Amino acid sequence: MKHRKGRNGFIAVCVLPAVILFIIFMIVPTINVFKMSLYKWGGFSNNKTFVGLNNFKILFEDPKFYRSFQNSVLLIVMVTIITMVFSLVFAAILSREKIKGQNFFRIIFYIPNILSVVVISAIFSAIYDPSQGLLNSILSIFRGAKADPILWLGNQKLVIYSLVIAMVWQAIGYYMVMYMASMSSVPESLYESANLEGAGRIHQFFNITLPLIWTNIRTTLTFFIISTINLSFLFVKAMTGGKPDGASEVFLSYMYGQAYTNSSYGYGMAIGVIVFLFSFGLAGLVNLATKREPLEF
């Protein structure tokens, strides 16, 4: 009895620093964001006016907010699906097949992930350059040299897809490594017996690999949501600044623009609250929808 009491005390002391940090740097600011969203405040003075839910009322009538919200959702969906497909396929190939230079590819795929977003933005700005860029130069082989240049970052309908490409490129390596790690723990014997039964590679992938790494895929889905929301802000800031005419604005960049450039700190925090609830809700929903009985092996 005494032993257990001592152990509990020991555990409490051990987790105390983390708990204190968590409260100071996570809980308190989050509560503050919620509180600030109820005020009209510029961010500096003591001149705060309580306006209740007025900020949210304005928010739901703000077409620019809806556009940035749509862009964010589009990015989350597109980046998640495309990245997941690519990194699963690459991971399966690199961990299951014997190909020359496996380690080399592993490193090559991972490199984009260690580059800073600013560097990636510079690379992609060069690729997207209308006259000398890689993309338009290649396309001009098919379209003819006289064709009007495609403005990857200047066309309001294209710009968000241009961001998708850059974000997918950046993310593939990271998720590939995560999937490879769990794929390597799938017992070889399962594949051997599948081989004996005459199951093809694709069949094996869908019936053995995928179900057995399902828990890992679920975890990465949450990662996808959080990192796309965060990274899309950095990409937009570095590559387009929300241009042209707000067509590439995502909700965090819109929040920044309102909280700082437009001096409406309280309104920015209201956007923050929506982003917070949205990402929590979405992650919960995805978690619920993908829930399966874990397979033992």
Next chain:
Amino acid sequence: MKRKEVTRWLALGLAAVMSTTILAGCGNTDDSSKGGDDAKGDGGQVLKVAAFEGGYGAELWSEVAKAFEETHEGVTVELQVDKKIEDKITPAMKSGDYPDVIHCATGRDAGLTETITKEKGLTCLDDVLDMTVPGEEVTVREKILPGFLDTLGTMPYNDGKTYYAPMFYSPCGLFYNAGLLKEKGWEVPKTWDEMWELGDKAKAEGISLFTYPHAGYFDAFIYATLESSGGAEFYNECMTYKDGIWESPEATAVFETIGKLAQYVEPTTLGNANEESFTKNQQLILDNKAIFCPNGTWLPGEMADAPRAEGFEWGFTAVPAVSDSQKPSSFTFFEQMWIPAEGKNQDLAKEWIAFMYSDKAADIFAKSNAIQPIVGISEKLTGDNKMFYSVYDNDAAVPVMGGFASTNPVEGVSMNDTLFRAVDSIVSGDKTVADWQKSVEEASDKLREAME
């Protein structure tokens, strides 16, 4: 058993030490910064100056601080200069630790100057204007070039009181390759009709009439065209959001001129019209792919190392007048220096601002091409600057100063988005000129309600 006990206590002790250091770490910063305030105080005074490091570099600030310390005995200037000065000083400001003087222009992304203005956190500078410039016999008001002190750029509340000190002015207008025009035998257009004519002529040779770095650069351009469409009074009414002003015939003429200009924009411009790649659009001028580009006098410095077409020579002209009865105009951009009301050393801060207009300081600034708006500055100009700053000479162009009046913040509405950034949509054809005009009037209505 005993050994286990020892390790346990050791771990416990370490955990305790860790948590205390963490907490101590949180608290410590406050103490040390407070200590820093008084540390150098012994008898002398400390002036905390925060300055934006723009295209002119950072050196001019340390030099001017040294000059200030030399003329003001016992004063130590604590200088903070950064390209993102807002990010450096706002955390401390939010906890009540303000710099005494801040040099940071309006119209920047972080919006610090606008926010402090909207929050009524500025010290009125009227008494600085009546101070004598340190080491000289004239007052600050007499030293500053006429016109600079009666604009919304220095009196943000439009109430006759000065809150911003004008610094480093620069005429904005259209930059072009004078060598190209000379070679082709083309004249610099004086009116918009001549402009369109030149545009068609150039198009036949595969050169576009116009390009722009990014939509943000349309502020100075639109300000200038507004002035040259309806005159000074009309301009002021636009800037103070007078009801219906954006639907007046004068404003319509401006919107339509820009709508027509959009058809002459170089076809790749939009693809590079963002903060990351805007220099590629400026490069179009150097490569003879486009003729005119709206910009400020910092452009030649910014493009100093860029490759250029043979025979390239900078040319600069005011924006042609929209109305036949008006003169061409050029927006005068200037940066602002201001004193936050929460700053502790108000008197010394005022002394510092007065010093900014002394010949001594102006000479230091001019060495870095930063031109102070003071009487007699034109004699200190050299090289290309002479040509740029002579744009107003002999009444050739009307100077336009000051942007929109400050209002209480309006959530989701800003002229920056509605009026300037929307130019991208006009160029790409995603928005009609009529829709643009309508949305500007709507934004103006909302902002007018927020004025005091």
